[in-house]
Amino acid sequence: MMTYFPEEVVEHIFGFLTAHCDRNAASLVCRAWYHVERMSRRRVFVGNCYAVRPERVAARFPAVRGSPTSPISTSSPPTGRPRRALDRGLRLLPAAAAAGGRGGRAGGGCGGGAPLEELRMKRMVVSDECLETLARSFPNFRALVLISCEGFSTHGLAAVATHCRHLREIDLQENEIEDRGPQWLSCFPESCTSLVSLNFACLKGEINVAALERLVSRCPNLRSLRLNRAVSVEALSRILMKAPQLVDLGTGSFWVDHRSEAFHRLISAIERCKSLRSLSGFWDASPLCLPAIYPICSNLTGLNLSYAPAIQGSDLIKLIRHCWKLQRLWVLDCIGDKGLAIVASTCKELQELRVFPSDIYGAGSATVTEEGLVAVSFGCPKLHSLLYFCHQMTNAALITVANNCPNFTRFRLCILEPKKPDPLTNQPLDEGFGAIVRSSKGLRRLSLSGLLTDQVFMYIGMYAKKLEMLSIAFAGDSDKGMLYVLNGCKNLRKLEIRDCPFGDGALLENVAKYETMRSLWMSSCDVTLGGCRALAAKMPMLNVEVINERDESEESEESPSDFHKVEKMYVYRTIAGPRDDAPDFVWIL
Amino acid sequence: MKGATCYKNDLENLRATELTLRPPGIDVEEVIRSASIATKCKKRALSEKKETDENEQATEPVAKAQIVGWPPIRAYRMNSFRSRKSLVVDDNNGGIYVKVSMDGVPYLRKIDLKIYEGYEELWRALEDMFKCSSLVPVNYDEPKYAITYEDKDGDWMLVGDVPWEMFISSCKRMRIMKGCEARGQSSSA
Numbered sequence: 086m087m088t089y090f091p092e093e094v095v096e097h098i099f100g101f102l103t104a105h106c107d108r109n110a111a112s113l114v115c116r117a118w119y120h121v122e123r124m125s126r127r128r129v130f131v132g133n134c135y136a137v138r139p140e141r142v143a144a145r146f147p148a149v150r151g152s153p154t155s156p157i158s159t160s161s162p163p164t165g166r167p168r169r170a171l172d173r174g175l176r177l178l179p180a181a182a183a184a185g186g187r188g189g190r191a192g193g194g195c196g197g198g199a200p201l202e203e204l205r206m207k208r209m210v211v212s213d214e215c216l217e218t219l220a221r222s223f224p225n226f227r228a229l230v231l232i233s234c235e236g237f238s239t240h241g242l243a244a245v246a247t248h249c250r251h252l253r254e255i256d257l258q259e260n261e262i263e264d265r266g267p268q269w270l271s272c273f274p275e276s277c278t279s280l281v282s283l284n285f286a287c288l289k290g291e292i293n294v295a296a297l298e299r300l301v302s303r304c305p306n307l308r309s310l311r312l313n314r315a316v317s318v319e320a321l322s323r324i325l326m327k328a329p330q331l332v333d334l335g336t337g338s339f340w341v342d343h344r345s346e347a348f349h350r351l352i353s354a355i356e357r358c359k360s361l362r363s364l365s366g367f368w369d370a371s372p373l374c375l376p377a378i379y380p381i382c383s384n385l386t387g388l389n390l391s392y393a394p395a396i397q398g399s400d401l402i403k404l405i406r407h408c409w410k411l412q413r414l415w416v417l418d419c420i421g422d423k424g425l426a427i428v429a430s431t432c433k434e435l436q437e438l439r440v441f442p443s444d445i446y447g448a449g450s451a452t453v454t455e456e457g458l459v460a461v462s463f464g465c466p467k468l469h470s471l472l473y474f475c476h477q478m479t480n481a482a483l484i485t486v487a488n489n490c491p492n493f494t495r496f497r498l499c500i501l502e503p504k505k506p507d508p509l510t511n512q513p514l515d516e517g518f519g520a521i522v523r524s525s526k527g528l529r530r531l532s533l534s535g536l537l538t539d540q541v542f543m544y545i546g547m548y549a550k551k552l553e554m555l556s557i558a559f560a561g562d563s564d565k566g567m568l569y570v571l572n573g574c575k576n577l578r579k580l581e582i583r584d585c586p587f588g589d590g591a592l593l594e595n596v597a598k599y600e601t602m603r604s605l606w607m608s609s610c611d612v613t614l615g616g617c618r619a620l621a622a623k624m625p626m627l628n629v630e631v632i633n634e635r636d637e638s639e640e641s642e643e644s645p646s647d648f649h650k651v652e653k654m655y656v657y658r659t660i661a662g663p664r665d666d667a668p669d670f671v672w673i674l
Numbered sequence: 675m676k677g678a679t680c681y682k683n684d685l686e687n688l689r690a691t692e693l694t695l696r697p698p699g700i701d702v703e704e705v706i707r708s709a710s711i712a713t714k715c716k717k718r719a720l721s722e723k724k725e726t727d728e729n730e731q732a733t734e735p736v737a738k739a740q741i742v743g744w745p746p747i748r749a750y751r752m753n754s755f756r757s758r759k760s761l762v763v764d765d766n767n768g769g770i771y772v773k774v775s776m777d778g779v780p781y782l783r784k785i786d787l788k789i790y791e792g793y794e795e796l797w798r799a800l801e802d803m804f805k806c807s808s809l810v811p812v813n814y815d816e817p818k819y820a821i822t823y824e825d826k827d828g829d830w831m832l833v834g835d836v837p838w839e840m841f842i843s844s845c846k847r848m849r850i851m852k853g854c855e856a857r858g859q860s861s862s863a
Contacts, residue, residue, distance in 0.1 A: 233748060233749070233750065259748055259750035259751065260750070261749070261750060261753070287750060338837065340837045340838075342834060342835065369837045369838065369839075371792050371793060371794060371838070372792075372794055373794070391751075392754065394791060395791045395792040395794075395838070397791070441747070441751070442745060442747070474745060499745055499746060501745055503741065503744065532746075556746070558744070558746070583743070
């Protein structure tokens with residue numbers, strides 16, 4: 086029936102398909118649909134930047150530009166992988182430039198094609214040249230979102246600010262950015278009034294405060310502003326007076342003497358921000374200056390105090406008591422179990438909780454245990470996303486949590502000491518995690534820790550049918566564990582395993598499974614080079630990459646034996662063939 | 675291999691030029707330490723990996739066992755974490771010991787500024803140490819005592835004016851002086 090409709094009609098219908106997986110499915114139906122779909126796809130998500138050749142992406146999707154809500158996104162493989170030597174970020178951008186110009190060179194403008202408007206990159210190496218190329222090629226560029234990236238400096242930011250006259254968003258989250266001076270903020274032209282979101286909280290150096298204040302003054306649509314530690318409280322107060330419409334604020338240093346005039350000015354400035362819903366920053370905040378935010382606490386839906394170690398126990402509790410509308414809370418474990426009990430009794434709307442460790446070197450300051458988590462599970466029925474670093478956990482607690490909160494979509498528990506058993510019973514935590522996967526039928530992401538046997542994987546394979554991403558460390562007894570997961574989890578996309586006794590038997594039993602997944606990462610397991618070679622030979626549609634970072638002082642072996650255990654292995658499906666930008670210590674089999 | 679070594683060197687150079695308020699030299703120690711842990715891990719055969727905890731605890735008695743890449747925290751968070759807190763190292767390496775004198779008390783005390791998170795903790799610790807209940811500044815009251823410190827330039831400053839980390843890096847010694855004397859001093863300053 087559909088073949089009788091003109092292309093424009095089909096294209097219009099495809100316009101309602103927004104999810105990548107739906108568009109991918111539609112493009113597989115027939116040639117006609119493939120053609121219509123690719124010409125009209127506006128946004129691209131590349132989940133694994135090694136799996137595609139940038140040129141192919143550009144060639145297939147000439148109209149890709151990114152749109153206000155859906156940028157071009159890429160991300161690189163999980164942690165543990167040396168990112169320094171990778172430069173996919175650089176290659177993707179000229180290709181994107183070429184997408185507009187049908188093979189035109191980057192920097193030569195995009196002659197007639199759709200220009201790139203948005204780019205979102207995670208865990209990539211991005212260079213200043215790359216950012217400059219982007220900025221010069223796409224003067225209409227709107228939004229740059231970089232998360233956990235590195236390799237660039239404030240010069241790259243200056244290039245973007247200078248050339249992209251209609252910039253709406255610069256969002257830099259937790260990147261390592263080289264500080265080469267504060268001039269970049271002055272590079273925004275006077276004509277730039279379109280900023281909606283500016284986040285430079287991760288910048289380490291000083292900034293030009295006067296330029297920042299002028300920029301804020303002339304951008305009336307600014308909704309989200311996250312300042313870095315160099316911005317003083319006095320500057321913050323002045324900025325808030327100019328931008329009372331802010332919805333999301335990263336406070337900068339927030340260091341102030343509560344007896345001073347500056348403190349009172351801060352309170353007045355904050356009180357005017359009636360639209361503020363989300364706060365973060367507080368880098369140097371001391372407990373005595375927290376009352377400055379009490380007036381707007383009752384409006385807050387998001388609060389991130391995870392970079393404020395000076396705010397502890399009782400002061401955190403005083404603050405939380407004001408925040409009864411919180412949906413998202415990120416804190417350090419110095420909140421303690423008592424603090425989490427207050428969260429449970431106050432924040433009935435809580436959906437996402439992240440508790441980070443404040444002292445991983447074990448100096449013994451107050452931390453959280455299973456009690457805090459249990460309290461939250463009783464008090465916050467809407468909780469569905471959890472990241473919890475703690476020193477201990479019990480099966481009984483996990484079972485209680487599972488009963489109280491059957492709606493988890495993300496459940497990441499990190500018990501700081503590897504292989505730690507239930508302290509009450511000395512048993513592994515198989516039953517506890519088993520209860521979680523049994524009760525939360527919508528679970529998509531799971532991270533395990535503590536002492537675990539093959540049994541937990543049997544539960545996961547049996548019950549976690551919607552699971553897409555699983556992270557395992559220091560767990561399991563034998564190959565059976567890994568096989569339970571590979572055979573049972575129908576929707577598995579990403580599997581990351583470290584320090585587990587899984588070997589070639591597990592790796593090679595169900596090789597077809599890897600083609601249904603985005604990637605498999607294994608490090609410090611029992612997989613051998615021979616096993617990896619066998620996998621590569623059996624499955625030509627998979628790239629099998631092995632990383633062995635050896636000391637230069639060791640004699641270089643002609644060719645390590647097949648029995649040699651690999652340090653790190655990364656397997657992913659691809660149609661692009663082996664990549665050519667791998668560094669020396671990565672072997673592609 | 676080359677790539678990995680170059681990466682480590684570049685990282686060290688980058689860290690050396692980074693502007694920070696912390697005392698110089700700490701980061702280099704960190705890099706050497708983590709590099710040595712990494713080397714130990716590489717040299718160890720994989721079958722011995724399970725004994726990692728025990729081995730590392732034997733060779734690193736002061737710091738808790740550090741397994742490469744554990745706990746799974748983003749590099750950015752780890753770095754900002756390290757740049758704030760002191761490592762649990764020998765007092766000789768990491769502590770900032772300053773003398774504290776109090777007017778009317780015949781003997782001085784010595785404290786390690788690195789073990790406190792901020793002014794609150796410091797004031798409470800001093801109260802405890804000198805058995806004095808009125809050191810924590812309260813809004814608008816005339817303070818009985820003023821806590822002052824001598825900075826790098828030899829000037830006597832009121833404790834609490836600058837961010838904590840700036841304070842601990844510039845404080846040479848402290849003096850708790852009687853409130854009236856402090857006020858007398860400040861009016862002549």
